[in-house]
Amino acid sequence: MEWQATYHYLKLIREHSADLFRHSLNVANLALRLAFELGMMDQGWEVLLTGALLHDLGKTKISTAVLTRPGPLSPAEWQQMKKHPAWGAEMLAKEKAAEPLLLDLVLLHHERWDGQGYYGRRGPDLPLLARILILADALDAMTTYRPYQRPRPWERVPEELKTCAGSQFDPELVRVFSERPSWQPQVLASPTGRKRFREEEEAWAECLERLAHPAAAYLAAVQRRRLEVGTRAFLRDGKGEKP
Ligand SMILES: [Fe+2]
Numbered sequence: 001m002e003w004q005a006t007y008h009y010l011k012l013i014r015e016h017s018a019d020l021f022r023h024s025l026n027v028a029n030l031a032l033r034l035a036f037e038l039g040m041m042d043q044g045w046e047v048l049l050t051g052a053l054l055h056d057l058g059k060t061k062i063s064t065a066v067l068t069r070p071g072p073l074s075p076a077e078w079q080q081m082k083k084h085p086a087w088g089a090e091m092l093a094k095e096k097a098a099e100p101l102l103l104d105l106v107l108l109h110h111e112r113w114d115g116q117g118y119y120g121r122r123g124p125d126l127p128l129l130a131r132i133l134i135l136a137d138a139l140d141a142m143t144t145y146r147p148y149q150r151p152r153p154w155e156r157v158p159e160e161l162k163t164c165a166g167s168q169f170d171p172e173l174v175r176v177f178s179e180r181p182s183w184q185p186q187v188l189a190s191p192t193g194r195k196r197f198r199e200e201e202e203a204w205a206e207c208l209e210r211l212a213h214p215a216a217a218y219l220a221a222v223q224r225r226r227l228e229v230g231t232r233a234f235l236r237d238g239k240g241e242k243p
């Protein structure tokens with residue numbers, strides 16, 4: 001799908017909820033990173049980038065009061081919440097240039113490896129890019145503040161991911177992501193380890209810039225300049241170019 005259309009839908013997300021917009025950017029960054037670590041940046045990364053940016057587009061049909069409710073949802077609200085993948089895919093299906101895989105990514109982002117997700121699709125039946133998106137979505141949910149939970153520090157993420165490998169997530173993807181050397185607790189605990197972590201984060205920003213795509217350039221800027229600053233600049237220039 002063209003960047004202009006992606007940008008239009010991203011603006012809808014931003015206008016609905018700044019938190020949802022930040023989440024969309026974080027998930028896109030993480031999903032691309034995982035694809036990169038798997039050595040598959042030459043295979044459909046643009047669709048993955050668009051799918052990750054717009055995966056929660058259907059939530060723009062749900063009130064922010066429901067989206068941010070700290071307590072449990074009523075059965076009717078829960079039913080509404082479960083429809084957001086289908087609603088998002090329906091909205092994008094109106095775009096002639098929307099790739100079938102893009103619609104699948106949006107539709108399937110709440111599936112699980114064990115088939116216990118919203119639509120019961122399981123394991124290898126899910127496209128690899130959807131499995132990557134599912135993991136990236138959960139990673140951002142774990143590591144950012146939510147009304148119903150405190151964020152987990154990154155160094156606890158590998159351990160937590162492993163408990164869900166083979167149930168919620170593709171076990172091979174968990175292995176690749178949780179074995180990243182710079183995320184290991186002992187590395188993050190030392191000054192040299194933290195320096196290495198920073199260098200890797202900077203290298204990732206350079207990698208995003210080399211993709212020469214407006215959304216990737218913007219993610220690189222966010223990576224470098226912190227999310228809040230980048231978000232304001234993005235909305236001001238309106239083109240998704242590097243702020
Ligand atoms: Fe979602």
Ligand SMILES: [Fe+2]
Binds near residue numbers: 023027055056
């Ligand atoms: Fe999400």
